[in-house]
Amino acid sequence: MKLRPAYIAGVAETPLGEVWDHSELSMAAVASREALAEAGLTFADVDALFTNYMGEEGTVQLGEYLGVMPRYADSTDLGGAAFEAFVHHAVAAIHAGRCEVALIAYASRQRTRRSRKMTRESDNSSLSAQFELSYGLPGPLGHYAMIAARHMHQFGTTSEQLAEIAVAARSWAAKNPKAWARDPITTADVVESRLICDPLHRLDVCLVTDGGGALVVTTAERARDAAKRAVRILGAGESQTHWGIAQMPDLTVTAAAVSGREAFGMAGITAADVDVLEPYDSFTITVLLALEDLGFCGKGEGGAFVEGGRLAPGGALPALTSGGGLSYNHPGAFGLLLLVEAVRQLRGEAGERQVPGAEVAVAHGVGGLMSTASTVVLGND
Amino acid sequence: MTDHGPDLTGLPADPTTAPFWRAAREHRLVLQRCRSCGRFQFYPRPFCLSCSDPELDWVEASGGATVYSKTTVRIPVIPEMTPPYVVAIVTLDEGPRLTTNLIGDEPEIGDRVSLTWRERADLPPLPVFRLAGDGEGQPLSQEGAG
Numbered sequence: 001m002k003l004r005p006a007y008i009a010g011v012a013e014t015p016l017g018e019v020w021d022h023s024e025l026s027m028a029a030v031a032s033r034e035a036l037a038e039a040g041l042t043f044a045d046v047d048a049l050f051t052n053y054m055g056e057e058g059t060v061q062l063g064e065y066l067g068v069m070p071r072y073a074d075s076t077d078l079g080g081a082a083f084e085a086f087v088h089h090a091v092a093a094i095h096a097g098r099c100e101v102a103l104i105a106y107a108s109r110q111r112t113r114r115s116r117k118m119t120r121e122s123d124n125s126s127l128s129a130q131f132e133l134s135y136g137l138p139g140p141l142g143h144y145a146m147i148a149a150r151h152m153h154q155f156g157t158t159s160e161q162l163a164e165i166a167v168a169a170r171s172w173a174a175k176n177p178k179a180w181a182r183d184p185i186t187t188a189d190v191v192e193s194r195l196i197c198d199p200l201h202r203l204d205v206c207l208v209t210d211g212g213g214a215l216v217v218t219t220a221e222r223a224r225d226a227a228k229r230a231v232r233i234l235g236a237g238e239s240q241t242h243w244g245i246a247q248m249p250d251l252t253v254t255a256a257a258v259s260g261r262e263a264f265g266m267a268g269i270t271a272a273d274v275d276v277l278e279p280y281d282s283f284t285i286t287v288l289l290a291l292e293d294l295g296f297c298g299k300g301e302g303g304a305f306v307e308g309g310r311l312a313p314g315g316a317l318p319a320l321t322s323g324g325g326l327s328y329n330h331p332g333a334f335g336l337l338l339l340v341e342a343v344r345q346l347r348g349e350a351g352e353r354q355v356p357g358a359e360v361a362v363a364h365g366v367g368g369l370m371s372t373a374s375t376v377v378l379g380n381d
Numbered sequence: 382m383t384d385h386g387p388d389l390t391g392l393p394a395d396p397t398t399a400p401f402w403r404a405a406r407e408h409r410l411v412l413q414r415c416r417s418c419g420r421f422q423f424y425p426r427p428f429c430l431s432c433s434d435p436e437l438d439w440v441e442a443s444g445g446a447t448v449y450s451k452t453t454v455r456i457p458v459i460p461e462m463t464p465p466y467v468v469a470i471v472t473l474d475e476g477p478r479l480t481t482n483l484i485g486d487e488p489e490i491g492d493r494v495s496l497t498w499r500e501r502a503d504l505p506p507l508p509v510f511r512l513a514g515d516g517e518g519q520p521l522s523q524e525g526a527g
């Protein structure tokens with residue numbers, strides 16, 4: 001059976017940074033309207049809705065706000081990886097004939113609300129409360145710190161190598177007028193910034209900002225009136241490994257090993273075919289492990305791989321081109337903005353940070369406590 | 382007669398972990414071991430993760446372990462713990478891993494550590510680990526470990 005190809009036909013960011021004149025719902029609405037306009041569609045065309053972290057019952061409150069009563073609704077909870085998974089699910093739903101116009105939207109005001117917490121548990125009965133929080137393990141910071149420490153022990157990875165990732169993100173952010181942090185930094189700045197959870201420093205850790213976005217997944221037929229070129233979804237995949245960090249089978253291998261295999265297999269590509277990479281950068285170590293697990297380098301080779309500005313502007317593998325969660329924006333769940341940037345790179349509309357001739361882009365979400373991963377491969381027709 | 386379940390007074394409100402915490406009160410670290418395949422597992426579940434068998438026994442662990450990873454936490458997280466302190470994952474000699482604290486002279490990743498306990502005001506003591514002394518450095522037989 002020949003499956004109809006699915007496309008991302010519209011993308012938009014919400015207001016970013018510190019947002020005082022919107023609610024989360026109005027931010028998501030503004031971005032949704034803009035993304036639909038790019039796709040040549042309106043709210044009346046939407047028959048599938050995807051969101052999470054927008055209040056109780058997933059899609060329900062956002063659907064009411066937008067006036068959308070979808071025939072397909074999905075509030076998959078994979079943390080930062082939810083949004084690449086939404087694309088995966090939207091493609092499957094379109095292939096199955098269950099929807100034609102899927103709207104994916106999200107917004108957060110975690111900065112202005114000061115809602116970011118070091119701990120998530122409120123009662124003592126959960127497994128996390130009993131076996132992690134009682135030891136003072138801050139989530140997710142402490143989990144990622146122990147992953148980084150293990151990688152260093154096992155493979156000799158250094159703090160300077162992790163710092164290369166933060167420096168690359170910042171050098172891209174300098175080219176993005178919407179980025180939150182644009183002042184240049186060096187690897188020395190990163191390793192000399194305050195240690196928070198060894199071996200992670202302040203500058204190994206993502207921003208806390210307001211933000212979000214929207215995107216539209218649909219068919220070529222429904223995108224025929226699109227104002228901008230639609231980008232084809234070539235492949236998608238997802239997986240998960242653990243919640244408690246002691247339950248992760250190998251601290252140096254993430255769910256990207258499966259999500260990448262699935263997405264690259266569906267697309268019929270390898271890492272060598274990727275022109276621009278948008279990896280989730282909650283922490284510098286998140287990027288390093290994604291590079292290994294997606295096959296850009298071998299296991300344990302990530303530290304050497306990122307040296308010499310390989311991910312930075314002018315490097316062999318342009319990555320984090322918006323400035324990433326480390327320097328552009330991190331609204332609690334960053335996965336949607338990875339897709340927005342990937343689409344803009346493939347359309348050639350990324351301005352000063354445009355990667356010349358980008359034909360294949362990968363957005364890779366990571367969520368929870370390095371628990372989940374989802375990968376989307378996009379390409380120009 | 383109605384079965385109200387186990388008495389969880391002074392324990393986390395989780396009936397499935399009550400045997401673990403009751404043993405902790407006596408400073409015994411207990412794990413589940415599968416009657417069918419002999420594997421150990423932690424945390425407790427009503428089936429064996431390796432072979433799905435539902436018949437599991439509670440067995441006291443030797444208390445020997447190796448540091449798998451660790452971090453020094455330098456920010457305040459919970460009122461009971463004043464930073465900096467060390468959180469670690471240790472691999473028990475029986476096979477399972479658990480998150481814990483390292484106390485005393487700080488071990489490195491790969492070092493042998495041994496079990497001790499940290500008392501708490503309202504809940505059972507927590508199993509924590511310290512650098513193993515002389516004669517504690519050798520792991521037990523790995524037979525049956527998982």
